[in-house]
Amino acid sequence: MSRVFLTYADAVHTYFSWRVEGSAEVRTARISPERNAALRDSFARSFPDAVPGETQEEALRRTFHDGAFRSPQDTWTYLSQLSQLLLPPELLRNFHPARRRQLLIRPSPGLAQVPWALLPTGRKDRMLGDVADVSLYAPDSVVALAPEPRPGAQPAGELMVIDPKIPGQPPTGPLGSVLGRPTPTDPLAALLRPTTVPEAVTYPELARTTLGREEFLSLSARARSLLFVGHVSAAGVESASAESSTLHLAEPVSAGDLLRAGWQAPARVGLLGCGSGSDLRYPEPFGLATTAVACGADTVVASLWTLPTEAALDTLDAGVQPLRELILATDRALRAEDPVRSLLDWQLAKARAWYAEGRAADNPAWWAAPAVWRLDRQG
Known part of the structure; x- marks a missing residue:
């Protein structure tokens, strides 16, 4: 299975690039400082980490009652907005259910909490994890320390x-x-x-x-x-x-x-x-x-x-x-x-249950939280 490498870097703008394994072509895009700031603010409003001045109990109440995980519609709207900012159509054209590839992502610090595999791809019933085997890959400094098997x-x-x-x-x-x-x-x-x-x-x-x-x-x-x-x-x-x-x-x-x-x-x-x-x-x-x-x-x-x-x-x-x-x-x-596929399939099934029924026990605060890290020595 061929791989696509997607890398983000924060500066004044957030820059990102992607390349398909075996191709010398590197595509690039960027996110403006204003949208960058809005992104980071949205994480503080949506995820159950307590922000300064907030207790953990208050953070959980916010998550379940006020933020992106308040209802299925709020979740879909929020993740769709993230997708439009972070996944350009030129990138998504590399993926299709009949041609699923591995997508290895190295987020910048400002994007480290994005639940990448659950981002919509433009079709109402399709998420990134449906068309790609999504995982994070460790920085080069970490890979350099990893021992051989x-x-x-x-x-x-x-x-x-x-x-x-x-x-x-x-x-x-x-x-x-x-x-x-x-x-x-x-x-x-x-x-x-x-x-x-x-x-x-x-x-x-x-x-x-x-x-x-x-x-x-x-x-x-x-x-x-x-x-x-x-x-x-x-x-x-x-x-x-x-x-x-x-x-x-x-x-x-x-x-x-x-x-x-x-x-x-x-x-x-x-x-x-x-x-x-x-x-x-x-x-x-x-x-x-x-x-x-x-x-x-x-x-x-x-x-x-x-x-x-x-x-x-x-x-x-x-x-x-x-x-x-x-x-x-x-x-x-x-x-x-x-x-990777085992966890993604479970997360996608939970996502569909949340969107279909909206039960409290199917809230994304649990199933969207885990990500898979992979050691990649050729990335």
Whole structure:
């Protein structure tokens, strides 16, 4: 499958260029400063990240009741406006359902939260993910650090770090449980398999464990995949670097800590926490997702913004738990032959359900949040 590379860069204008693999032709376009400013303002109004002066609870109320995710029509209108600014017709002509290509995107800091695969392509029933296998690709500085694949037999274990306990934090506190008390009948019991690490017979044995940094590093080195679900503290917006983005295990472990510790990341990594994939919002993009790539992962699924817990909804449709659906979809992607396509197909199905029925549990705040990062050595 041929590839198209799409790159954005912020200056006074935002400039972008694209090229088709195998062609010497590079096409370019730009976004004016006025439209650039309007874009950034729209992200602050639409996504569930708290802005200065706003609590997280206020940010979630804004997301569900005032912004682009208030209703299906608001979502379609907003994403259509983004598409018109960011995806010129000349670019879209490279894609067609019968000639689907890989689209590898390197956003600028100002565009790092765009849910690219969900942008409409001009036809009411067609999104970019329908005509392209959309993923992000890591900066050259990150790719240069990535080790070559390890020779010999590959690890078989699937490391699950699910809602780990943080010492000193009550279950209902700010760094308490994101999934609530585990029960044997939880839908996430589907994560229990013979290859699951650490070994567990029931879901309560797997979830809410206390895992320290050294054990995490040791288990990672022996696993083919990692699925982390828990608290992530993204770097502050005033920072020039995402290096301080932090996984909360038994102790905080930052992206910089992992890099300096020589983390042997599994080949496939899922990091489901608030802003776990916000690396490219910073001029120095060594956050958690890019660190995973630099430390050996070839595929990383991470969230572009704050992930609401299921408690953010006053009521849920019977049997529908959006965060758990996202976790299970990420797990399937990490195990799939084609992880990008697996996650995209799920997101597109959720998008169509939202546009058709508008149920609260199908809100894009959950399913539009994850993006897939790929290691590309030829890009």
